[in-house]
Amino acid sequence: MTVLGDGAGSTTRAATQPAARGRSTRAWWHTNTGRRLTFGYLLLAPAALYVLLLVGIPFLFSLYLALSDASVGDQVSRFVGLGNFHAAWEMDTFRDALRNSIVFLVVAAIFKSVLGTSLAFLLLQNFKGKKLVRALVVIPFTLPITVSVLSWKWMYDSQFSVINWFLHKAGLIGGYGSESWPIWLGQPHLALLACIGVNVWRSFPFSAIVLLAGFTSVPTEVLDAARVDGCSFFQRFRHIVTPMIFPILIIGFLFDTVFTLSDLSVVYVLTQGGPGSATMILPMLAYQIGIQAGSLGRGSAIALMLVPLLFPALFLMLRNLKRRD
16 A cells, blocks of 8 residues: 555656646746846847857858868869868968958957047037038948948049149149059059948948947036046046946957958058958958859968957957956
8 A cells, every 4th residue: 555655646646747847937938037138138139149140150151161172163162171271371462362351350450449539539529511421421431332442443544643643732642644644553552551441431320320429428426526527528538437438348349350351342442452461351362262263162261360460459358358357
């Protein structure tokens, strides 16, 4: 009887455990915490799906191509390991593209920081036509890339350049004619400078908008108290404004870094990497080898070389951001 009693009791407990577990699950589902978490996951689902479909899957596919000898003419690809990366590193053009990409990123970041900060401070002031100026500022960032870059290509023309005409009127260059005027897209150092200038012109309004959003979020009471205490403008900016808007600055800088390193359209429309390899950057070289030449594996390997340039900056900045939080 004792054994039967124990068996019946265990059977009863076993039968009630799933029901109790189901009640606890349903009870959690209907709690306020469960509803908030569910609502939050539903809001994040489109962004997560976007990252998975348009970023994650292409990245994994490019990694697969980089580790194989895939090409346009062959239907079957073979695993070659790191052979594509090694072959790309031995190319002189790849080293020129890597150097140009680093120079492109550093110089453009310096100019964008200076111009974006100056423009953000200017837009904070009260003056007539402030709304119109704010609307005009975003035009370079919103225009189609091809249209805006083609306009700059005409302005860089070796014979009819409006830039050279302005420099001539200002007395900075000599008389008329292509012999005495600089050839912006034909001389190596000038060509890279011209591409950087177009990239800065297109992107620095984005930096200004990000900074402007951060400045407007700083309480005016804090700035007024610092002003009463005798803090100068630069002291308020360094010790009050910058620490308070640091997370916004980090996110804006990350986006700008990605946009700068992956800016293929400016170089493609202006110079296509020339003259020689003076303006060749990694995205342009990956496009030429992977798409135009049909070597998908090596082109993917060159494109993935951008990851080592992005990952250290991303890791250090996000780590610093976490410490501040």
